[in-house]
Amino acid sequence: xxxxxxxxxxxxxxxxxxxxxxxxxxxxxxxxxxxxxxxxxxxxxxxxxxxxxxxxxxxxxxxxxxxxxxxxxxxxxxxxxxxxxxxxxxxxxxxxxxxxxxxxxxxxxxxxxxxxxxxxxxxxxxxxxxxxxxxxxxxxxxxxxxxxxxxxxxxxxxxxxxxxxxxxxxxxxxxxxxxxxxxxxxxxxxxxxxxxxxxxxxxxxxxxxxxxxxxxxxxxxxxxxxxxxxxxxxxxxxxxxxxxxxxxxxxxxxxxxxxxxxxxxxxxxxxxxxxxxxxxxxxxxxx
Amino acid sequence: xxxxxxxxxxxxxxxxxxxxxxxxxxxxxxxxxxxxxxxxxxxxxxxxxxxxxxxxxxxxxxxxxxxxxxxxxxxxxxxxxxxxxxxxxxxxxxxxxxxxxxxxxxxxxxxxxxxxxxxxxxxxxxxxxxxxxxxxxxxxxxxxxxxxxxxxxxxxxxxxxxxxxxxxxxxxxxxxxxxxxxxxxxxxxxxxxxxxxxxxxxxxxxxxxxxxxxxxxxxxxxxxxxxxxxxxxxxxxxxxxxxxxxxxxxxxxxxxxxxxxxxxxxxxxxxxxxxxxxxxxxxxxxxxxxxxxxxxxxxxxxxxxxxxxxxxxxxxxxxxxxxxxxxxxxxxxxxxxxxxxxxxxxxxxxxxxxxxxxxxxxxxxxxxxxxxxxxxxxxxxxxxxxxxxxxxxxxxxxxxxxxxxxxxxxxxxxxxxxxxxxxxxxxx
Numbered sequence: 001x002x003x004x005x006x007x008x009x010x011x012x013x014x015x016x017x018x019x020x021x022x023x024x025x026x027x028x029x030x031x032x033x034x035x036x037x038x039x040x041x042x043x044x045x046x047x048x049x050x051x052x053x054x055x056x057x058x059x060x061x062x063x064x065x066x067x068x069x070x071x072x073x074x075x076x077x078x079x080x081x082x083x084x085x086x087x088x089x090x091x092x093x094x095x096x097x098x099x100x101x102x103x104x105x106x107x108x109x110x111x112x113x114x115x116x117x118x119x120x121x122x123x124x125x126x127x128x129x130x131x132x133x134x135x136x137x138x139x140x141x142x143x144x145x146x147x148x149x150x151x152x153x154x155x156x157x158x159x160x161x162x163x164x165x166x167x168x169x170x171x172x173x174x175x176x177x178x179x180x181x182x183x184x185x186x187x188x189x190x191x192x193x194x195x196x197x198x199x200x201x202x203x204x205x206x207x208x209x210x211x212x213x214x215x216x217x218x219x220x221x222x223x224x225x226x227x228x229x230x231x232x233x234x235x236x237x238x239x240x241x242x243x244x245x246x247x248x249x250x251x252x253x254x255x256x257x258x259x260x261x262x263x264x265x266x267x268x269x270x271x272x273x274x275x276x277x278x279x280x281x282x283x284x285x286x287x
Numbered sequence: 288x289x290x291x292x293x294x295x296x297x298x299x300x301x302x303x304x305x306x307x308x309x310x311x312x313x314x315x316x317x318x319x320x321x322x323x324x325x326x327x328x329x330x331x332x333x334x335x336x337x338x339x340x341x342x343x344x345x346x347x348x349x350x351x352x353x354x355x356x357x358x359x360x361x362x363x364x365x366x367x368x369x370x371x372x373x374x375x376x377x378x379x380x381x382x383x384x385x386x387x388x389x390x391x392x393x394x395x396x397x398x399x400x401x402x403x404x405x406x407x408x409x410x411x412x413x414x415x416x417x418x419x420x421x422x423x424x425x426x427x428x429x430x431x432x433x434x435x436x437x438x439x440x441x442x443x444x445x446x447x448x449x450x451x452x453x454x455x456x457x458x459x460x461x462x463x464x465x466x467x468x469x470x471x472x473x474x475x476x477x478x479x480x481x482x483x484x485x486x487x488x489x490x491x492x493x494x495x496x497x498x499x500x501x502x503x504x505x506x507x508x509x510x511x512x513x514x515x516x517x518x519x520x521x522x523x524x525x526x527x528x529x530x531x532x533x534x535x536x537x538x539x540x541x542x543x544x545x546x547x548x549x550x551x552x553x554x555x556x557x558x559x560x561x562x563x564x565x566x567x568x569x570x571x572x573x574x575x576x577x578x579x580x581x582x583x584x585x586x587x588x589x590x591x592x593x594x595x596x597x598x599x600x601x602x603x604x605x606x607x608x609x610x611x612x613x614x615x616x617x618x619x620x621x622x623x624x625x626x627x628x629x630x631x632x633x634x635x636x637x638x639x640x641x642x643x644x645x646x647x648x649x650x651x652x653x654x655x656x657x658x659x660x661x662x663x664x665x666x667x668x669x670x671x672x673x674x675x676x677x678x679x680x681x682x683x684x685x686x687x688x689x690x691x692x693x694x695x696x697x698x699x700x701x702x703x704x705x706x707x708x709x710x711x712x713x714x715x
């Protein structure tokens with residue numbers, strides 16, 4: 001019973017964080033068919049941006065806004081410099097966005113140095129949830145994630161902007177012929193994706209550590225989640241985040257030395273799904 | 288005719304270059320006292336471990352050049368970046384560059400065992416002196432003796448991985464356990480080759496210290512109740528903490544060589560499990576670790592560490608202060624070992640009365656030097672001698688504990704201890 005409760009609580013928190021990291025990645029691919037390897041850089045830039053703003057004396061909420069804004073600005077730059085000019089060349093975009101990620105890492109190293117930094121979160125310490133002791137910053141990250149996911153789902157499902165997004169995702173050319181400014185829409189979704197990844201950076205980083213190579217782990221997490229869920233499916237992304245989040249904690253808690261086995265089990269699952277269902281669990285456009 | 292002369296001159300220059308490249312006996316043979324004593328230094332410039340290797344060498348060069356240099360020759364440091372991750376192939380390229388382009392008189396550094404081991408064959412082939420200052424792999428000095436082809440290799444610090452593991456065991460069964468009354472220990476180790484080697488040794492040493500060290504550690508063993516590992520990029524340690532707590536561990540020895548040690552200690556401080564924590568955590572050696580973990584490090588023990596502002600020798604505190612003044616942060620372990628390596632060359636040159644490679648090798652083999660890390664002597668395989676808690680015998684690394692105020696207090700070895708181990712406040 002204790003194991004079940006522990007996995008439920010920690011699995012839910014982990015799943016929420018995974019979903020927040022992956023949602024923007026999925027949106028950008030769903031609408032623009034773009035695999036953006038600079039996604040982890042938004043996470044990192046937001047975290048470092050918040051850190052810098054805090055150091056400059058801004059209160060945390062304002063510093064977080066600055067950090068997320070910095071991620072959005074990077075998103076715009078990536079779109080103008082790499083994605084838009086190479087829209088139809090997927091491999092070139094892959095290489096280009098990877099180059100951006102490496103350049104951002106180098107820039108962070110030059111500006112902030114190589115040492116570890118800590119981003120203060122909105123809460124410190126730990127809280128007990130259903131008898132399980134968990135780090136407070138995780139709870140806040142999970143709450144933020146759930147709220148943002150709800151907002152994104154509502155926007156996509158119930159607003160005219162969302163309908164336009166879905167139209168472009170289903171058939172960009174037809175949408176363009178109907179008078180939709182698809183270039184602006186693509187830019188808006190890039191900025192939204194960067195903002196989501198940046199928000200993840202601001203809320204997940206307080207229980208991790210800031211260093212110039214920190215962009216890679218969230219990128220791998222986001223990539224794993226959307227591959228499992230289906231690159232172009234938001235619902236698939238959410239389902240996959242839950243599967244991987246709970247699986248990670250189940251293996252970590254239940255198996256001897258589970259902490260080191262969890263990534264392996266997750267990768268095995270992704271491999272099995274890719275072989276049996278290459279489009280992922282729910283590989284449909286903005287389904 | 289003119290074309291022929293040019294061709295002949297070119298061929299001659301080429302032949303000279305080839306002969307020069309093939310010349311044995313080290314690169315110091317044909318240099319005069321007017322030539323700089325060139326030291327090639329390598330490590331990853333992107334991380335503090337590499338930056339401090341470079342910094343340690345530069346500070347030593349500055350100090351030596353303010354006096355008589357090395358054997359009367361000005362010291363010149365040439366740094367080569369092995370890039371993030373300390374890439375072995377880059378280390379080989381650096382060694383080749385030092386030997387062929389820079390005509391280095393000696394090579395110093397190597398942060399990781401992988402890069403040092405990769406570079407060492409190239410260095411030996413070039414018959415250049417190599418003073419390792421970062422790698423702990425026992426294989427680094429494998430096959431080394433005073434006369435053989437690998438005689439050019441020395442390890443100035445840190446102590447080798449076996450000695451390092453022995454030192455962790457010694458500090459805990461001989462220091463922490465009797466002081467705090469702990470009898471049940473756990474291990475929490477990252478899943479890396481270096482950490483696994485240390486962990487495997489600790490698994491035998493903690494329950495039976497004398498048996499595991501051929502009687503070198505004369506202290507009673509402790510119960511090892513659980514051994515847990517985590518991925519090198521882990522972000523959640525709650526499962527391991529729970530398992531260790533449920534197994535009844537009163538104290539957990541951590542083994543972490545990477546950034547993951549920051550998140551681990553931060554979460555230990557936040558979740559406050561019912562066990563003390565300490566051991567080998569490279570991240571914890573940074574002076575801002577307490578701040579980076581938001582005070583989570585309070586009560587954490589760390590070692591073997593390099594130097595603190597502790598009078599290990601008369602040179603330690605002046606080095607520590609000078610380093611801080613020049614680079615704006617406290618030196619980590621390989622800054623101290625690199626500083627010692629470069630100044631050791633000056634001492635060897637003085638003893639030998641020469642800066643020729645073979646003369647320096649002979650002098651270093653017999654040297655007994657007081658550096659900033661402690662007493663430096665080499666065994667028959669040119670490995671720095673480990674003092675096992677006795678600084679008079681050899682290097683006896685410090686183990687310190689983070690206090691509630693964010694200060695570091697040495698708790699082991701006894702000769703340098705500021706006080707005994709104290710459990711974190713929530714366990715009192």
